[in-house]
Amino acid sequence: xxxxxxxxxxxxxxxxxxxxxxxxxxxxxxxxxxxxxxxxxxxxxxxxxxxxxxxxxxxxxxxxxxxxxxxxxxxxxxxxxxxxxxxxxxxxxxxxxxxxxxxxxxxxxxxxxxxxxxxxxxxxxxxxxxxxxxxxxxxxxxxxxxxxxxxxxxxxxxxxxxxxxxxxxxxxxxxxxxxxxxxxxxxxxxxxxxxxxxxxxxxxxxxxxxxxxxxxxxxxxxxxxxxxxxxxxxxxxxxxxxxxxxxxxxxxxxxxxxxxxxxxxxxxxxxxxxxxxxxxxxx
Amino acid sequence: xxxxxxxxxxxxxxxxxxxxxxxxxxxxxxxxxxxxxxxxxxxxxxxxxxxxxxxxxxxxxxxxxxxxxxxxxxxxxxxxxxxxxxxxxxxxxxxxxxxxxxxxxxxxxxxxxxxxxxxxxxxxxxxxxxxxxxxxxxxxxxxxxxxxxxxxxxxxxxxxxxx
Numbered sequence: 001x002x003x004x005x006x007x008x009x010x011x012x013x014x015x016x017x018x019x020x021x022x023x024x025x026x027x028x029x030x031x032x033x034x035x036x037x038x039x040x041x042x043x044x045x046x047x048x049x050x051x052x053x054x055x056x057x058x059x060x061x062x063x064x065x066x067x068x069x070x071x072x073x074x075x076x077x078x079x080x081x082x083x084x085x086x087x088x089x090x091x092x093x094x095x096x097x098x099x100x101x102x103x104x105x106x107x108x109x110x111x112x113x114x115x116x117x118x119x120x121x122x123x124x125x126x127x128x129x130x131x132x133x134x135x136x137x138x139x140x141x142x143x144x145x146x147x148x149x150x151x152x153x154x155x156x157x158x159x160x161x162x163x164x165x166x167x168x169x170x171x172x173x174x175x176x177x178x179x180x181x182x183x184x185x186x187x188x189x190x191x192x193x194x195x196x197x198x199x200x201x202x203x204x205x206x207x208x209x210x211x212x213x214x215x216x217x218x219x220x221x222x223x224x225x226x227x228x229x230x231x232x233x234x235x236x237x238x239x240x241x242x243x244x245x246x247x248x249x250x251x252x253x254x255x256x257x258x259x260x261x262x263x264x265x266x267x268x269x270x271x272x273x274x275x276x277x278x279x280x281x282x283x
Numbered sequence: 284x285x286x287x288x289x290x291x292x293x294x295x296x297x298x299x300x301x302x303x304x305x306x307x308x309x310x311x312x313x314x315x316x317x318x319x320x321x322x323x324x325x326x327x328x329x330x331x332x333x334x335x336x337x338x339x340x341x342x343x344x345x346x347x348x349x350x351x352x353x354x355x356x357x358x359x360x361x362x363x364x365x366x367x368x369x370x371x372x373x374x375x376x377x378x379x380x381x382x383x384x385x386x387x388x389x390x391x392x393x394x395x396x397x398x399x400x401x402x403x404x405x406x407x408x409x410x411x412x413x414x415x416x417x418x419x420x421x422x423x424x425x426x427x428x429x430x431x432x433x434x435x436x437x438x439x440x441x442x443x444x445x446x
Contacts, residue, residue: 001286001305001351023349027329030347033306034327040306045352071341094417095395097329099341100348180416181330 001043007051007130010157013044015132018154020044024067024105027097052104052159057081060165063128066104066158070116074098082163084122084170084189088115091174094181104158110144117144117210119172119189122202123163131156140210147208166200168192169279171272174204175264185256186264188244190272192280197226199276201269206248206261213269216243220273229280237270244269289354293319294363300350309348310334313360321361321390332418335391336360342398344417361390364397373397376435377428384422392418396432404439406432 002020004010014020020042023029032038046052052067055078062081064073070089072078079086092098092106092115106116107127117140125140132155140161143150152158170191176182187204198221201213220240223232245266250258286303291312298317308327313319313336322345323333329344336345337359345360365371373393376382383389392415399406399414406414411432420428 003352003354023352025347026349026352027344027347030308030349031328033349034308034346040349043305043349043352045349047352048355093329094332095414096332096335096342096344096417097347099338100343180413 001045003045003048005048005050007049007157007159010044010046010049011130011132011155014155014157017042022046022108022157024102024108025069025100027093027101028105028109028111046102046104046157052102057165062163062165064103064161064163066107066160067102068104070098070101070103070106071095073103081165082119082123082170084172084191085116085119085163087170087172088119088174088187088189091115091172091182091184097181103161107140107143107161108150108152108158110146110148110150112147112208112210113184113187113205114210115172115174115184115187115204118187118202118204119191120161120163120202121210121212122189122191122200123166124200126162127158128160128162129153129156130159135159141212144209166191167194169276169283171275173268173272175268183255186248186250186261186268188265188268188272190269190276192276194226197221197224199224199273201244203244203248203265206250206265208249211247211249213244213247216240216247216269219243229277229283231277231281237273240273241266241270286351289351291317291350291353291358292356293317293358294360295357303350307350308346309336309350309353309358310345312350313345313358319360319362323387323390325387329417330419331388331391332395332415333388333391335394335418337394337398340398342395342417359394361394364393371397372438373400373431373435376431376438380427380431380434382423382427382431384420388418388420388422392420392428396435399432400436400439404436404443406436 002013023045052065055064070092073089120140174184174187184205189202191200203211223236245262248262250261288301325331325333329347334345
């Protein structure tokens with residue numbers, strides 16, 4: 001096992017054995033190991049790499065190291081800049097899970113139910129990937145290629161996530177069987193982007209990959225009065241919710257039916273929009 | 284195949300793990316190799332919180348920590364929450380309020396509640412419920428556990444105002 005203490009160490013260890021398991025928070029990986037469904041060979045641990053645990057603001061952007069935990073994202077310093085990501089972070093597992101689980105781990109695991117992914121696709125997040133061969137950047141929407149599938153190459157790590165700090169209220173909503181420790185049945189991030197006069201909508205758990213509800217975004221963005229923040233009317237909100245529901249391509253599984261998932265994500269869309277409109281009206 | 288020997292620092296003392304197997308969780312090593320039986324093993328998937336320990340001061344499910352990766356961290360188990368042979372204030376509050384029934388969830392809850400009160404000695408009800416949302420109790424219905432938190436929190440506030 002390599003306990004990496006720098007990014008260079010981690011990349012070198014992975015280059016030496018590209019089949020190594022990369023261990024960040026361990027909250028997904030160790031479940032599989034405990035069940036015996038994943039054998040542990042060589043392991044490279046990332047939790048002691050300071051570069052990965054750091055974050056900073058660069059003008060209009062935030063750069064979050066892949067090792068930043070959901071616990072840290074929930075706290076006011078990051079939450080004030082990325083409210084929807086913080087809301088999503090607060091719905092991850094339990095306090096114990098959030099203290100260990102990392103943003104990079106959530107992205108790399110690439111579960112359709114990942115709580116961070118709907119927010120990150122709505123933000124057009126860019127991932128910085130690194131290996132001993134160099135660095136490259138990939139949009140998070142292109143990074144996830146299927147159910148738990150990514151374009152990460154052998155020997156490559158997620159180093160950081162870059163997202164814009166948007167002007168406008170944000171909401172994250174998630175449907176599950178209870179409040180804590182729940183894997184989402186449907187989730188939705190809705191972000192107001194005053195700068196480009198756009199409502200951005202990301203969906204989770206309703207398709208193999210995280211999804212943008214582009215048609216719904218265009219529909220509602222054109223119907224908002226961006227100068228006065230006036231209400232677009234209940235009809236427009238209903239149409240928006242229907243378009244969001246129509247953009248979902250869910251499946252039936254042990255957690256929910258496809259039909260319910262489509263319905264639920266439409267309800268979330270209407271609810272999230274109503275909430276941000278209230279906030280817009282109040283400011 | 285066994286792992287190279289490694290050290291775990293548990294409750295302020297270094298312990299050598301010489302005969303570990305790859306993939307062993309911190310919970311397993313604590314219980315089966317080092318004899319710390321206080322942390323309980325139930326779900327092994329981070330759902331129940333009965334294995335909760337502090338890793339560098341933060342609550343984690345020890346079943347989801349790869350044991351070797353905790354080398355260099357300060358690990359605090361239920362055996363280490365009280366300073367001496369006595370009980371911590373949270374342990375005493377559990378006894379005083381009758382918050383223990385079968386007792387299986389108790390160590391994890393006491394570690395979680397201790398961590399909560401260390402960071403916030405005056406938590407509101409929602410904060411308490413959120414802080415223990417990762418600890419399942421199937422006996423008590425949580426009423427007396429919430430009462431125990433209030434008793435321990437009140438004790439800390441009184442101590443604070445007396446000092």
